[in-house]
Amino acid sequence: MNSIIFKKEIYTYFRNLNYIFLPLIFFFLVISIFPLVIGPNKSLIAKIIPGIIWITIIFTSLLSSSNFFKDDYNNGIIEMYLTSEKSIEFILFLKIIICWFFTIFPIIIFIPIVSIMFNISLHTLTTIFLTLLLGTPVLVSIGIFGSALTMGISKNNILGPIITVPFYIPVLIFSASAIESVSNGLPYDLQIYVLLSILLLILPTMPYLLKYTLRISINN
Amino acid sequence: MNISKIANLKYFYKHTKNVSKILSFITFSLFIVGIFWGLYIAPKDYLQGDSYRIIYVHVPAAWLSLQVYIVMAVTGFIALVWKIKIMEIISIQSASIGAYFTLIALVTGMIWGKPTWGTYWVWDARLTSELILLFLYIGIIVIYSSFTDKRQGAKIAALLAIVGLINIPIIHYSVEWWNTLHQGPTVTKFEKPSAHITMLMPLLYMLLVFNLYFVTVLIKRVRLGIFQREKNTKWMENYLND
Amino acid sequence: MKNIDILVDNATCLRGDNLIFDNISFNLSNGEILFIMGPNGCGKTTLIRSLCGIQHLENGCIKINNVNINNPECNFLENLVYIGHNDSLSENLTTYENLEYLNKFDLSNKDEFISNPNKFLKFFDISKYKNYLVSELSQGNKKKVALSRLLFTNKKIWVLDEPLSFLDEDSKNNLIKLFLDHITNGGLIVTSTHIDFSNYFEKSKYLNMKGININE
Numbered sequence: 285m286n287s288i289i290f291k292k293e294i295y296t297y298f299r300n301l302n303y304i305f306l307p308l309i310f311f312f313l314v315i316s317i318f319p320l321v322i323g324p325n326k327s328l329i330a331k332i333i334p335g336i337i338w339i340t341i342i343f344t345s346l347l348s349s350s351n352f353f354k355d356d357y358n359n360g361i362i363e364m365y366l367t368s369e370k371s372i373e374f375i376l377f378l379k380i381i382i383c384w385f386f387t388i389f390p391i392i393i394f395i396p397i398v399s400i401m402f403n404i405s406l407h408t409l410t411t412i413f414l415t416l417l418l419g420t421p422v423l424v425s426i427g428i429f430g431s432a433l434t435m436g437i438s439k440n441n442i443l444g445p446i447i448t449v450p451f452y453i454p455v456l457i458f459s460a461s462a463i464e465s466v467s468n469g470l471p472y473d474l475q476i477y478v479l480l481s482i483l484l485l486i487l488p489t490m491p492y493l494l495k496y497t498l499r500i501s502i503n504n
Numbered sequence: 505m506n507i508s509k510i511a512n513l514k515y516f517y518k519h520t521k522n523v524s525k526i527l528s529f530i531t532f533s534l535f536i537v538g539i540f541w542g543l544y545i546a547p548k549d550y551l552q553g554d555s556y557r558i559i560y561v562h563v564p565a566a567w568l569s570l571q572v573y574i575v576m577a578v579t580g581f582i583a584l585v586w587k588i589k590i591m592e593i594i595s596i597q598s599a600s601i602g603a604y605f606t607l608i609a610l611v612t613g614m615i616w617g618k619p620t621w622g623t624y625w626v627w628d629a630r631l632t633s634e635l636i637l638l639f640l641y642i643g644i645i646v647i648y649s650s651f652t653d654k655r656q657g658a659k660i661a662a663l664l665a666i667v668g669l670i671n672i673p674i675i676h677y678s679v680e681w682w683n684t685l686h687q688g689p690t691v692t693k694f695e696k697p698s699a700h701i702t703m704l705m706p707l708l709y710m711l712l713v714f715n716l717y718f719v720t721v722l723i724k725r726v727r728l729g730i731f732q733r734e735k736n737t738k739w740m741e742n743y744l745n746d
Numbered sequence: 747m748k749n750i751d752i753l754v755d756n757a758t759c760l761r762g763d764n765l766i767f768d769n770i771s772f773n774l775s776n777g778e779i780l781f782i783m784g785p786n787g788c789g790k791t792t793l794i795r796s797l798c799g800i801q802h803l804e805n806g807c808i809k810i811n812n813v814n815i816n817n818p819e820c821n822f823l824e825n826l827v828y829i830g831h832n833d834s835l836s837e838n839l840t841t842y843e844n845l846e847y848l849n850k851f852d853l854s855n856k857d858e859f860i861s862n863p864n865k866f867l868k869f870f871d872i873s874k875y876k877n878y879l880v881s882e883l884s885q886g887n888k889k890k891v892a893l894s895r896l897l898f899t900n901k902k903i904w905v906l907d908e909p910l911s912f913l914d915e916d917s918k919n920n921l922i923k924l925f926l927d928h929i930t931n932g933g934l935i936v937t938s939t940h941i942d943f944s945n946y947f948e949k950s951k952y953l954n955m956k957g958i959n960i961n962e
Contacts, residue, residue, distance in 0.1 A: 288843065288846045288847050288850055289847070289850060291843070292836055292838075292839055292843070292847050295836075295838050295839060295843070296836070296838045299838045299879070300838065355837065356836075358832065359832055359833065359834065359835060359836065359837065360830045360831075360832025360833060360834040360835075361834050361835075361836060363795075363798075363800060363828070363830050363832070363834065364828070364830075364834035364848075364851065365851075366799075366800050367798045367799070367800060367823060367826065367827075367828040368823065368851045368852075369821060369823040369824040370850075370851055429667075433647060433660050433663070433664060434647065434650070436651070436653075436656065436660075437647075437650045437651060443646060443647060443650055446639075446642070446643055446646060447643035447644075447646070447647055447664060449639075450636050450639045450640050450643065450668075450671075450675070451667075451668075451671055451675075453636060453675050453678065453679070454671075454674050454675055454678040457678045457679065457681070457682045458678065461682065461685060478678075482674075493667070496663075497660075497663060499800070500584075500656070500659050500660060500663060501656075501660065502800055503653075503656055503795075503800065503801055503802060587802075653761055655760070
C-alpha cells in the first residue's frame with residue numbers, strides 16, 4: 285500500500301477541516317431556505333423534497349470539485365505527476381474517492397436529519413440514501429473532469445459548473461425518478477440498475493480521461 | 505512534416521476564396537427555390553393546415569444541429585490524435601454554427617408548438633434534449649473563448665466535444681425515458697400524419713440545402729479562423745499585399 | 747553505467763500563435779551540464795518543460811538516446827527528474843512528509859531515506875523544519891526542500907528551472923557541490939539560471955536563448 289500517497293490526499297482534508305464542514309453547512313443552509321421561498325405547505329414540500337435534495341447536492345458538489353486541481357496546479361504537483369514514470373491513474377482514482385468521501389459522504393450521513401425536518405417516510409429515505417450513494421460519486425468525478433478542463437484558465441469560477449452540469453442530467457433523471465417511484469409505491473429496480481451501471485462505467489474510466497485531460501491542460 | 509501542416513493552412517486559405525464565393529451564390533439560389541417549394545408548391549396538411557410548413561426549416565435545422573456536433577467531435581478527435589491544425593480550426597468553428605442551428609431548431613419548434621400544443625414550450629423529450637444540446641454547444645464555445653492561448657483552447661474544446669458526443673445518446677435516451685414517464689399523452693399528438701411524397705420531397709431538398717449552407721459557412725469561418733491564427737506570418741502579409 | 751545522450755534538434759515552440767523560441771539545437775551527454783541563460787520571457791521555462799515532454803513542440807524534435815521522447819516506447823522519464831519553478835510541494839504536508847512523497851515518485855533509495863532522513867535534511871540545513879508544514883516555510887526554505895529531492899534520486903538527467911532563486915550563499919555552494927558530484931558520476935544537468943556559475947565546471951555548455959548559439 286502506498287501509504288504516503290494515501291496520507292497526502294487525506295491530510296489535505298484533515299488539515300483543512302473547512303473542506304469537510306463547509307459543504308455540510310452549505311447543504312443544510314440551502315435546504316433550509318427552500319421552505320422560506322415556497323411556503324411551509326407540507327404536502328407540496330413532501331412532493332418536491334427529493335428534487336430539492338438533489339439540486340442542493342449538485343451545488344454542493346460543484347463547490348468542492350470545480351477548483352479541485354487548482355492547488356496542485358499552482359504548486360507544480362500536476363507537472364510532477366506528469367513528469368514521473370509512475371502511472372498516476374491510481375492516484376487520480378484515489379483523489380476522486382477521497383474527495384467524495386470527505387465532502388459528500390458526510391452530507392449523506394446527515395440526510396436523516398433532513399428527513400425529520402421534511403417528514404420523509406423511512407421507505408423513501410432509504411431510496412434517497414441509495415440514489416445518493418450511487419449517484420454522487422458520478423457527480424464528483426464529472427465535476428473533477430470539469431476542473432481538469434478549466435485548470436489552465438485563471439478566472440474560471442463558474443466555467444466548470446457550466447460545462448459539467450449538462451453531463452449530470454442522466455444521473456439526476458434516474459435518481460429523481462427512483463425516489464418518485466418509491467413514494468408512489470412503484471418498483472424502482474430499473475433506475476437503481478441504471479445508476480449502478482453509470483457508476484461502474486464512470487469510475488474506472490475517469491482516471492484515464494483525467495490523465496489525458498491534465499496532459500492537454502498543461503499543454504501537450 | 506510540419507512544414508506541410510502550415511502549408512496546408514496556406515493552401516486552404518488561398519484556394520478557397522473563389523470556392524466560397526461560388527458556393528455562397530449556389531446555396532443562396534437553391535435556398536430561394538427551396539423556400540418557394542416548401543411554402544407555396546407543397547400541399548397543405550389535412551390536420552395542421554399551413555402551420556406545418558415550418559418543418560421545412562425546423563427539421564433540417566434540428567438534423568443539422570446533431571450532424572454538426574458529430575462533425576465537430578470527429579474533427580476534434582482527428583485534431584487531438586494526429587495534431588492537424590486545420591482540423592482544430594474546423595472543429596471549433598463548427599461549434600458556433602451548430603449552436604445557431606440548435607437555436608433555430610428550438611425557436612422554430614416553439615413557434616410550431618403554439619398552434620400544435622397551444623403553448624410555446626412543453627417539456628417534450630425532443631425539445632428538452634435540443635435545449636441540453638444547446639447548453640453543450642455553449643459550454644464548448646465558452647471554454648474555448650476563455651483561453652488566451654487559442655490553440656490550447658481548441659484542444660480542450662475538442663476533448664469536451666468528444667466526451668459530449670459519447671454522452672449525447674445517454675442524455676437523449678434518459679430524457680426520452682423521463683418524458684414517457686411523465687407526460688405520455690402529449691406525444692401522441694405528434695403521431696406521424698404519414699407524410700406524402702409531395703411534402704417529403706421539399707423536406708429532403710431543404711436538408712440538402714442546409715447541408716450546403718453548413719459547408720459554405722464553415723469554409724468562410726475556417727478562412728476567418730486561419731486568418732486570425734496566421735495574421736502575423738509572412739505568407740499572410742505577402743498574400744494580402746498581392 | 748548507462749550512457750545517455752540528449753539531442754535537441756531545431757526545436758521551435760509557439761504559445762498560441764506567438765513564437766516563443768525557434769531553431770534551438772544542442773546536444774548533451776554524460777558528465778555535461780548545460781546552462782540555459784537569457785532575459786525574462788525568452789522561453790527558458792518553455793524549453794525546459796519541452797525537455798520533460800510536457801510542452802508541445804511546433805517543430806523539431808528532442809531525442810534521448812536517439813529515440814524521440816514523443817514516442818510512447820521511449821521511457822525517458824525513468825531517467826529524468828524535473829523540478830520546476832513551482833516547487834512541486836504540497837502545502838498541507840510537512841517537510842518530511844513532502845520528501846517522503848517525492849521519494850515515492852522517484853526511482854530512489856527509499857529505505858535509506860526512511861531509516862535516516864536527517865542525513866538528507868542536513869544537507870540543505872532544513873532539519874529544524876522537519877515537522878513544519880510547507881505552507882509555513884519561507885520561499886528559500888521551500889526551494890531547499892524541493893531541491894533535497896536531488897539527494898535521493900537515482901535518476902541520471904536533472905532538469906531544473908531556476909534552482910538558484912531564493913537560495914542563500916551557503917545553499918548555493920551546497921547545490922554547486924551537488925551538481926559537481928552528479929556530473930563526475932556521469933549525470934547530465936540542464937538548468938536555467940540568471941547567475942553565471944559555469945566557472946565551477948570543467949565541461950559546461952552554455953545556451954543563450956537570445957543569441958541562439960552554443961559556446962563550449
